[in-house]
Amino acid sequence: MIKIIKLTLEHVPFAIAAHLVETEVGPILLETGPHSTLPVLQEGLRKHGYKLEDIKHVFLTHIHLDHAGAAWAFAEKGATVYMHPFGEKHMADPSKLIASAKMIYKDKMDMLWGKLKPIPATQIVTVSHGQKFNIGGVEIVCWNTPGHAVHHCSFQIGKSLIAGDVAGVKIGDKGMVVAPCPPPDINIEHWMNSIDLLETLDLDTLYIAHFGKITSVINQLTALRAILWDWANWMLPYYQDKTPPAEVIPKFAAYVNQQLVNSGVSKADMIIYEASNPSNMAVFGILRYWKKKLEK
Numbered sequence: 204m205i206k207i208i209k210l211t212l213e214h215v216p217f218a219i220a221a222h223l224v225e226t227e228v229g230p231i232l233l234e235t236g237p238h239s240t241l242p243v244l245q246e247g248l249r250k251h252g253y254k255l256e257d258i259k260h261v262f263l264t265h266i267h268l269d270h271a272g273a274a275w276a277f278a279e280k281g282a283t284v285y286m287h288p289f290g291e292k293h294m295a296d297p298s299k300l301i302a303s304a305k306m307i308y309k310d311k312m313d314m315l316w317g318k319l320k321p322i323p324a325t326q327i328v329t330v331s332h333g334q335k336f337n338i339g340g341v342e343i344v345c346w347n348t349p350g351h352a353v354h355h356c357s358f359q360i361g362k363s364l365i366a367g368d369v370a371g372v373k374i375g376d377k378g379m380v381v382a383p384c385p386p387p388d389i390n391i392e393h394w395m396n397s398i399d400l401l402e403t404l405d406l407d408t409l410y411i412a413h414f415g416k417i418t419s420v421i422n423q424l425t426a427l428r429a430i431l432w433d434w435a436n437w438m439l440p441y442y443q444d445k446t447p448p449a450e451v452i453p454k455f456a457a458y459v460n461q462q463l464v465n466s467g468v469s470k471a472d473m474i475i476y477e478a479s480n481p482s483n484m485a486v487f488g489i490l491r492y493w494k495k496k497l498e499k
Contacts, residue, residue: 350394
């Protein structure tokens with residue numbers, strides 16, 4: 204059974220999830236959340252009867268700080284960390300990752316993400332498409348699922364998929380499906396290919412980081428396809444007109460807010476949506492997508 208550990212983001216509950224799987228040789232953790240939420244993660248582990256040092260295997264869907272920022276803390280206690288090959292050098296030497304994040308988050312860096320330390324290369328295992336791991340009687344199948352990030356992969360356990368961000372964001376049972384689109388490497392065509400792949404897998408459940416358990420798999424993926432192109436096409440004229448991002452951000456935030464209102468999302472859940480999927484990041488990410496696509 205996959206157990207959800209509820210974390211926080213910008214002190215907003217239910218904004219991000221880590222996933223715990225118990226095996227015959229001890230627990231596996233899939234996603235860690237940022238280092239800033241490590242105390243919440245530790246408390247979640249404690250409620251299931253575990254301490255941080257009990258986790259010997261950590262699987263990361265990708266190396267964005269809201270998913271992988273606390274991985275080093277588990278490595279310090281002896282865990283092996285599994286990730287896409289493109290993430291290896293940045294986890295072994297996170298200096299460029301830190302510098303890039305500081306450019307975006309500036310004085311909020313420490314508050315949002317906490318610390319980021321190197322993971323020894325000897326404790327990193329890179330995964331390949333279709334590769335299978337059997338840990339304590341639990342088989343984990345790795346799938347490359349780019350689009351949200353070039354270093355994104357998903358992990359299948361039985362008919363369930365730890366999908367990271369590739370299957371979108373949805374808050375609450377009746378929430379709207381939205382697309383997490385931060386820079387630097389959103390690629391909608393690659394994302395569509397990843398959705399194609401997910402639709403071919405024998406799945407009955409998606410576990411998404413933002414947030415929770417999705418059993419209407421096809422509905423989730425269909426809605427994600429639609430919103431990706433909706434947002435990209437909404438953004439295209441602003442890219443073509445070279446509108447400064449600072450002018451686009453409030454317009455896009457208002458557009459998305461109205462979509463959420465029209466979908467019946469509560470004001471409380473809107474706060475979680477914004478924490479999980481900030482409007483400014485989507486503007487930067489999608490404008491960069493159009494730039495890379497049209498200026499080749």
